[in-house]
Amino acid sequence: MARTMFNIHLLTIIFDLCVLSFTVSAAKNVVLMFGDDAGIQLGAYNNPVCKTPHLDNLASRGVTFKYGYTSVSSCSPSRSALLTGLPQHQNGIYGLASGQFHFSSFDNVISLPKILSKNQIRTGIIGKYHVQPESVYTFDFMQTDATHDGNSIGRNITLMNEYFEQFISTNDSRPFFLYMAFHDTHRCNVPDVYGEFCEKFGDPSKSNGTIPDWIPDYYDPMNVALETYIPDNSIARQDLANLYTVTGRLDQGVGLFMRTLEKYNLLDDTLIIYTSDNGIPFPGAKTNLYDHGMIEPFIVSSPDSKQNWGKTSNALASTTDIVPTILDWFDVQYPNWTLFKTQVKLTGQSLLPALSNVDATGFDHVFASHNLHEVTMYYPMRVIRTKDIRLIHNLNYFAPYPMALDIFDSPTFRKLLNDTQTGQPTEWIKSLKDYYYRSEFEMFNVTSDPNELVNLAYNPKYFSIFSDLKARLNAWQNETNDIWRCEPRGVLVTDGTCVSADNIFDN
Numbered sequence: 001m002a003r004t005m006f007n008i009h010l011l012t013i014i015f016d017l018c019v020l021s022f023t024v025s026a027a028k029n030v031v032l033m034f035g036d037d038a039g040i041q042l043g044a045y046n047n048p049v050c051k052t053p054h055l056d057n058l059a060s061r062g063v064t065f066k067y068g069y070t071s072v073s074s075c076s077p078s079r080s081a082l083l084t085g086l087p088q089h090q091n092g093i094y095g096l097a098s099g100q101f102h103f104s105s106f107d108n109v110i111s112l113p114k115i116l117s118k119n120q121i122r123t124g125i126i127g128k129y130h131v132q133p134e135s136v137y138t139f140d141f142m143q144t145d146a147t148h149d150g151n152s153i154g155r156n157i158t159l160m161n162e163y164f165e166q167f168i169s170t171n172d173s174r175p176f177f178l179y180m181a182f183h184d185t186h187r188c189n190v191p192d193v194y195g196e197f198c199e200k201f202g203d204p205s206k207s208n209g210t211i212p213d214w215i216p217d218y219y220d221p222m223n224v225a226l227e228t229y230i231p232d233n234s235i236a237r238q239d240l241a242n243l244y245t246v247t248g249r250l251d252q253g254v255g256l257f258m259r260t261l262e263k264y265n266l267l268d269d270t271l272i273i274y275t276s277d278n279g280i281p282f283p284g285a286k287t288n289l290y291d292h293g294m295i296e297p298f299i300v301s302s303p304d305s306k307q308n309w310g311k312t313s314n315a316l317a318s319t320t321d322i323v324p325t326i327l328d329w330f331d332v333q334y335p336n337w338t339l340f341k342t343q344v345k346l347t348g349q350s351l352l353p354a355l356s357n358v359d360a361t362g363f364d365h366v367f368a369s370h371n372l373h374e375v376t377m378y379y380p381m382r383v384i385r386t387k388d389i390r391l392i393h394n395l396n397y398f399a400p401y402p403m404a405l406d407i408f409d410s411p412t413f414r415k416l417l418n419d420t421q422t423g424q425p426t427e428w429i430k431s432l433k434d435y436y437y438r439s440e441f442e443m444f445n446v447t448s449d450p451n452e453l454v455n456l457a458y459n460p461k462y463f464s465i466f467s468d469l470k471a472r473l474n475a476w477q478n479e480t481n482d483i484w485r486c487e488p489r490g491v492l493v494t495d496g497t498c499v500s501a502d503n504i505f506d507n
C-alpha cells in the first residue's frame with residue numbers, strides 16, 4: 001500500500017515536471033517593438049514631461065538599459081544590423097535602401113528571420129520595412145510599407161494592432177518572432193498636411209480620418225524638458241513638443257499590443273524588447289555617432305527574470321546584441337557560414353545574462369559603424385564606446401559633415417542656420433563650423449562631458465587610453481572584415497594587408 005502511494009506520488013511529480021517543462025518550452029515567443037528615430041523622452045528614462053505610461057509599464061516588468069545604443073544612427077543600416085547582428089559595413093547596407101539611395105545587403109547574408117524560420121519559428125513584420133533585398137529579409141507574415149506620409153501602417157496603431165491580432169490568433173502552434181516596426185517618431189514627409197512629425201495624422205480635430213485607439217496629448221512648448229543639446233528657443237521647443245505628441249502615439253500602440261498579448265495569454269511566454277533605430281531627428285543626434293545620436297530607449301522584458309523587473313541596468317547594450325539575445329532565448333545556434341571567404345561571427349552578445357543579473361560583468365563596451373545615410377552623404381565613422389570614453393574615427397574628416405535632408409529642413413536646424421548666417425546667438429552647444437568640420441579622431445569623457453565638447457584624442461595625458469581604444473576599434477574592424485580598416489591613411493590590398501600612405505600625410 002505504502003509502496004503504491006509512493007509510486008503515485010512519484011508519478012504525480014513526474015507528471016508535474018512534464019507539465020512544467022512543457023509550459024516553459026512550449027511557446028517562447030519574441031515581440032520586438034522598434035521605434036523610428038525614437039528617443040529616450042520617456043518616463044522610464046526620467047523625462048518628467050512626456051507622458052509614456054505604457055512604456056513605463058513595460059519598464060516595470062523588465063530591465064531598462066540606461067546605456068543602450070544603436071550600432072549606426074541611420075535607418076536602413078540600423079535595421080539591417082538589427083536583423084543580421086552584423087554592422088552595416090559587414091552586411092552591405094551602407095546607407096538608406098529607399099529610392100535613388102538604393103543600398104542593399106549582400107544577397108547571401110543570413111538574416112535572423114531566415115535562421116528562425118529554419119528552426120520552425122514563425123516570423124512576422126508589421127510596419128516599416130526599409131531594408132533590401134527581400135530575399136534576405138524574408139518573413140512569413142508581412143504587412144509593411146516604406147513611406148513617411150501620414151498614412152503609413154506604422155503610425156496607425158489601431159491598424160498595427162489589428163495585424164498583430166491576426167498574426168497571433170492563428171492556430172499555428174510554433175513559437176513566433178514578431179517585429180513591430182513603428183513609423184513614429186520619424187519626421188513627416190508631408191508636414192504641410194500633417195505637421196512636422198505627422199502629429200495631426202489621425203486626430204479628428206486636425207485632419208480627415210481618425211486612429212480610434214489614439215488619444216493625443218499636446219504639450220506647451222514652454223514646459224518641455226529641453227535637452228541641453230537642443231537650442232533654447234520657441235521654434236526648437238515647439239519641434240520637441242511635437243515629438244512628444246507622436247511619442248505618445250507610439251506609447252499607446254505599445255499599450256495596445258500588451259493588452260493583445262494578455263488577451264491571448266502570451267505574456268508569460270514572451271520576451272518583449274523595445275528599442276529604436278537611431279538618434280532623434282535633431283542636429284547633433286540622428287546620423288551622428290555622438291552619444292545623442294547613438295543612445296536608444298532599450299527596455300527588455302523577460303518572464304524568466306521577474307526578480308529584476310523594474311530595475312535599471314548599467315550594462316552597455318547594442319542593437320547588434322539583439323540577434324544573439326533572440327537566438328539565446330530560442331536556444332538556436334548561429335549558423336556556420338562565410339561571407340567573402342571569411343567565417344562570419346557575431347560580435348554582439350546575448351543580453352539574457354544581464355536580465356537575470358543586473359550587475360553582470362562583461363558588458364563594458366559597444367562598437368558602432370556608419371558609412372552613409374543618403375547616397376550623397378559619404379562620411380564613414382568607426383566608434384568604440386566604453387563606460388566613460390567614446391572614441392570616434394572619422395575616416396573622411398577632410399570633408400564637411402553632410403546633413404540629412406529631414407534634419408536640414410527641420411524648423412530647429414533652419415533656425416540654427418539662419419541665426420548663424422545673420423550673426424545672432426544660436427543658443428547651441430557648438431558653432432555650426434565646429435559641427436561641420438571634425439578632427440580625424442574625437443575622444444570624449446562622456447561622463448564628465450556629456451555634450452562631447454572637449455576632444456581628448458590629441459591630449460598627451462590620454463595617450464595610452466587613446467592608443468588602447470584605437471587598437472581595440474581596429475581589431476573589431478578586422479574581426480568584422482571591414483574593408484575600410486586601412487582608411488584613411490592606407491589602402492587594403494588584395495593579400496589582406498594595409499599599405500600605408502602615412503608619410504604622404506605627414507610631409
Ligand SMILES: *[C@@H]1O[C@H](CO)[C@@H](O)[C@H](O)[C@H]1NC(C)=O
Pocket residue numbers: 169170171172
Ligand atoms: C485552425 O485549425 C482548424 C483545424 O485544425 C482549421 O479548420 C481552421 O481553419 C484553423 N484556423 C485558422 C485561423 O487558421
Ligand SMILES: *[C@@H]1O[C@H](CO)[C@@H](O)[C@H](O)[C@H]1NC(C)=O
Pocket residue numbers: 151193206207208
Ligand atoms: C485627407 O486624406 C487624403 C488621403 O489620405 C489626403 O490626400 C488629404 O491631404 C487629406 N486632407 C486633409 C485636409 O488632411
Ligand SMILES: *[C@@H]1O[C@H](CO)[C@@H](O)[C@H](O)[C@H]1NC(C)=O
Pocket residue numbers: 151156158159162201202208209210211212
Ligand atoms: C487606422 O486604422 C483603422 C483600423 O483599420 C481604420 O479604421 C482607420 O480609418 C485608420 N485611420 C486612418 C487615419 O487611416
Ligand SMILES: *[C@@H]1O[C@H](CO)[C@@H](O)[C@H](O)[C@H]1NC(C)=O
Pocket residue numbers: 336337
Ligand atoms: C564551419 O565550417 C567549416 C567549413 O565547412 C569547417 O571547416 C569548420 O570547422 C566549421 N566550424 C564550426 C565551428 O563548426
Ligand SMILES: *[C@@H]1O[C@H](CO)[C@@H](O)[C@H](O)[C@H]1NC(C)=O
Pocket residue numbers: 235411414415418
Ligand atoms: C530663415 O530665413 C529665411 C529667409 O530669410 C526665412 O524665410 C525663414 O522663415 C527663416 N527660418 C527660420 C526658422 O527662422
Ligand SMILES: *[C@@H]1O[C@H](CO)[C@@H](O)[C@H](O)[C@H]1NC(C)=O
Pocket residue numbers: 388389445446447448465
Ligand atoms: C571621466 O570623468 C569621470 C567623472 O569626472 C571620472 O570619474 C573618470 O575618471 C573620467 N575617466 C577618465 C578615463 O578620465
Ligand SMILES: *[C@@H]1O[C@H](CO)[C@@H](O)[C@H](O)[C@H]1NC(C)=O
Pocket residue numbers: 471472474475478485492496497498
Ligand atoms: C587589422 O588588419 C590590418 C591588415 O588588414 C593590419 O594591418 C592591422 O594591424 C590589424 N589591426 C589589428 C589591431 O590587429
